[in-house]
Amino acid sequence: MEKLLAVYVDHIDVWLPEMLFFSITTLEIAIVSFVLAVAIGLVLVMLRVSKISPLVTLAILIIEVARGLPIVVLLYIVYFVPPQLVSGWNWSWYNAFVGAVLGLGIHGGAILAEVFRAGIEALHKGQREAALSLGMTPAKSMRYILVPQAARIVLPPVANYGIGLLKETSLCSLIGVNELMNDAKSIAFADYEPMAVFLLAAAIYFAMSYPLALILRHVEKRLNFSR
Amino acid sequence: MEPLLKVDDLHKAYGALKILNGVSVNVKRGEKVSIIGPSGSGKTTFLRCINFLEKPTSGHIFVEGKLIGEKTVSGKFVHVSDTELAKDRQEIGFVFQRFNLFPHLSVLGNVTIAQTKVLGLSQRDAEARGRQMLEKVGLGHKVDEYPERLSGGQQQRVAIARVLAMQPKLILFDEATSALDPELIGEVLRVMRQLAEEGRTMVIVTHEIQFAAEISDRIIFMDHGAVVEEGSPAKVLKDPQHPRTREFLKRIEQR
Numbered sequence: 001m002e003k004l005l006a007v008y009v010d011h012i013d014v015w016l017p018e019m020l021f022f023s024i025t026t027l028e029i030a031i032v033s034f035v036l037a038v039a040i041g042l043v044l045v046m047l048r049v050s051k052i053s054p055l056v057t058l059a060i061l062i063i064e065v066a067r068g069l070p071i072v073v074l075l076y077i078v079y080f081v082p083p084q085l086v087s088g089w090n091w092s093w094y095n096a097f098v099g100a101v102l103g104l105g106i107h108g109g110a111i112l113a114e115v116f117r118a119g120i121e122a123l124h125k126g127q128r129e130a131a132l133s134l135g136m137t138p139a140k141s142m143r144y145i146l147v148p149q150a151a152r153i154v155l156p157p158v159a160n161y162g163i164g165l166l167k168e169t170s171l172c173s174l175i176g177v178n179e180l181m182n183d184a185k186s187i188a189f190a191d192y193e194p195m196a197v198f199l200l201a202a203a204i205y206f207a208m209s210y211p212l213a214l215i216l217r218h219v220e221k222r223l224n225f226s227r
Numbered sequence: 228m229e230p231l232l233k234v235d236d237l238h239k240a241y242g243a244l245k246i247l248n249g250v251s252v253n254v255k256r257g258e259k260v261s262i263i264g265p266s267g268s269g270k271t272t273f274l275r276c277i278n279f280l281e282k283p284t285s286g287h288i289f290v291e292g293k294l295i296g297e298k299t300v301s302g303k304f305v306h307v308s309d310t311e312l313a314k315d316r317q318e319i320g321f322v323f324q325r326f327n328l329f330p331h332l333s334v335l336g337n338v339t340i341a342q343t344k345v346l347g348l349s350q351r352d353a354e355a356r357g358r359q360m361l362e363k364v365g366l367g368h369k370v371d372e373y374p375e376r377l378s379g380g381q382q383q384r385v386a387i388a389r390v391l392a393m394q395p396k397l398i399l400f401d402e403a404t405s406a407l408d409p410e411l412i413g414e415v416l417r418v419m420r421q422l423a424e425e426g427r428t429m430v431i432v433t434h435e436i437q438f439a440a441e442i443s444d445r446i447i448f449m450d451h452g453a454v455v456e457e458g459s460p461a462k463v464l465k466d467p468q469h470p471r472t473r474e475f476l477k478r479i480e481q482r
């Protein structure tokens with residue numbers, strides 16, 4: 001224990017600023033891929049519930065494949081395969097960051113599509129009928145009655161997914177994105193202090209995700225209709 | 228005089244399963260009509276077809292002579308757009324068996340949302356009218372509650388206030404007390420009786436035969452998707468002509 005503390009006393013002034021700097025990339029990956037995942041999830045769920053059978057099949061195919069692969073495998077495929085498949089294009093813009101957010105976005109989209117579907121299906125059909133019988137158009141009944149209720153149902157799982165995503169960004173180190181985990185690895189091997197460095201990285205991940213969990217708990221309480 | 232509601236030869240089938248086999252009913256302004264009949268006789272489907280919650284297979288609905296859910300294009304009947312259908316439905320209030328209050332809105336929110344979003348009233352005017360309607364059903368003190376905190380009887384009364392706030396020409400009640408505990412039925416029937424006394428036009432699908440007898444101008448007995456017998460409560464309930472009506476009433480009495 002004392003030895004560990006001594007290591008931190010020696011190195012923290014260099015390690016901490018550097019790792020915090022690369023944490024910014026971690027947050028960037030998390031935020032961009034979260035937005036992308038929500039967008040992809042919305043598109044997939046619309047296809048999934050469209051009742052147009054080729055679209056439904058397409059959506060199920062994408063969802064099942066994307067959910068069925070390990071995230072790392074998906075990241076490798078998304079990052080390495082397209083440039084080899086279409087070799088004539090200029091792929092210089094397709095860096096590891098873009099591959100990372102695309103891979104995480106597709107994986108998250110598949111997960112969220114199922115979350116959204118559960119939210120839609122949890123609503124009683126009487127809600128729509130009541131809205132229609134009061135003279136609302138289907139669009140208004142969506143906007144004022146169905147979506148607000150579905151949003152309350154799906155918010156907790158969506159936020160949980162977001163918090164999980166923050167930690168999953170660490171996998172992006174495997175395709176060479178310079179984020180917190182990658183930086184921790186390089187420091188650990190350069191300074192021969194893996195335990196101290198990875199403990200520090202763990203503390204930083206926790207410091208980022210725990211406040212989010214607290215906020216979520218607070219919001220969930222407030223959204224609980226009347227209780 | 229032209230009837231307020233005119234239902235002309237209504238048919239409804241789900242594939243080969245025929246639910247309604249040509250029902251024609253006229254309801255005058257201010258008239259109270261109760262529809263009784265065994266389960267599966269098509270009463271609820273009939274009611275749901277009137278405001279196009281179910282699309283009729285054939286037949287037509289008119290309110291004050293105006294087609295509901297359809298229009299004629301060079302002599303042919305075609306379905307109207309969602310927007311036009313929504314406009315038609317404003318005239319027709321519908322009270323559901325299971326209340327269908329909006330759980331994410333307060334009691335006042337439930338009675339104002341359609342006023343503001345459909346009729347285009349200001350929030351202030353909608354709230355004023357909403358409070359007035361909630362007073363009328365005896366729930367003026369519950370405006371800020373949420374539906375799940377209310378008893379079934381209270382929820383159904385909010386649902387009725389929500390309909391009244393839209394000032395419909397006609398109100399349809401689909402077994403409005405069937406989902407309620409016995410001790411809560413009375414408070415809903417009291418509100419319905421009050422509406423009847425105000426001279427509103429009401430079409431009521433119900434199992435409460437005694438109540439139907441007291442407030443209705445006319446009773447319609449339906450079975451197998453058709454009107455079997457209709458007339459004044461005294462005539463249909465006390466002196467039924469058709470054997471199926473007699474059998475149904477006998478079974479109800481034995482209950």
